Amino acid sequence: MAVTRLWARLTRLDRAIVLSLLGLCLVGMLRTRSTGPGDWLIVERSGDIVFRARLGSDQSARLSGPIGETLLIVQDGRVRVESSPCRDKVCIGMGEIRFPGELLACVPNRILITIPGVRPEGEVGYDLLSR
């Protein structure tokens, strides 16, 4: 009742602003719900973000670096380097990542692939990997 009375006192412009803001709230809430830690991967080259993708959608990306193209594969919520122009292929040997806080790197091609966020405690049983 109070809301109805308040609504009646608002001008058209007030109503438009309130409705717009509520709409934005709804969109924001939906986005928050659908993007938790570990939902995205980010690729940086020499410190700049050059690629973003959802982990949930299978895709591939060719990422240019100083020595050539690094082929990235996103599949079943995991990310891996499929091919790389670097000499030692350490980036391929790093395997797949899927948890927040994990990363892949091709140092010669200056490509850094991360899943932003902090890995939930107990998810993999350790804090850091010595290798």
Added chain:
Amino acid sequence: MLVAAVALLWQALPKPHRDPQQLVRTRMLMGTVVEIRILDDDPDRFQSAVDRAFAEMARLEEMLSPHYPESEISRLSMPQEFDTPSRETLAVLRIGQEVAAASKGAFDLGLGNLTRLWGFVEGGSRVPASGEIATALRGVGVGDVTIRQGRVVKSRADLALDVGGVAKGYAIDRAVALLKQAGVESATVNAGGDLRLIGDRRGRPWRIGIQHPRRSGDILLRLDLTDRAVVTSGDYERFFAVDGKRYHHILDARTGYPATGCQSVTVIAADAGLADALATAAFVLGPEAGLEMLSQFPDVDGLLVAADGEVVTTPGLKERLQWP
């Protein structure tokens, strides 16, 4: 109502996915990815300390890397004398000398020509002919690199230095010193899997997984540690294959060929520089002699995975292994 709507909108907007009590930053340095992670109620107050730690590692890379022609290591590798090595370079060489002596020459600072020959420095990996290996090993042996009155003296003018087995660990130690100086009490510095832990993980030890040397993506075991350095050397890190045979980058200074006694070695010590050199040396020596060498160092523990997969450890570690 407008204020309420704005507040609601602010609440609903997607937030950056970060733990407010963790500061995590990464940089590519020393041929790998370096991650510094700080745990604190207000970790952002250490942003500038992290900047300084990264800057120090970058400075050391320029000083110690064979990839920079003007680095001190490159200049010390030239036949001409280089009279003014920095105290940092001398500190790295002293760690290497100590481990070279303890390992009776299995670890050596004078392997620059050999690692270049195998293609582990500039690429083009290949199996060298035995004559080439003999040439690259000329002058190599215990005492081939000595320090006299602040000057580096080599057994031969053409002996090239290789501090790859110490430099990364030493740089980690320098970064940790700067973080501690700034008041950091709980943090990790992770340079491509070589670790140094500052304090504990806010009330519990850090849980450190040790990479399984034959199953990528799996851990061999877990160790719970506080305020330690953990460095692992493995034959799976950098290698190439010829006719189905794998040749990895950890070379035995006594033979000139990749060492064959171990799959991996993990060393736990107070400093990453020493742990780095000891892990390489123990790997070359193999499980038995490697353990014996590690026992000479107080406050050092080690875990060696032999070529056949058997795991042996120093006595202090045996009871602390947590198998998956």
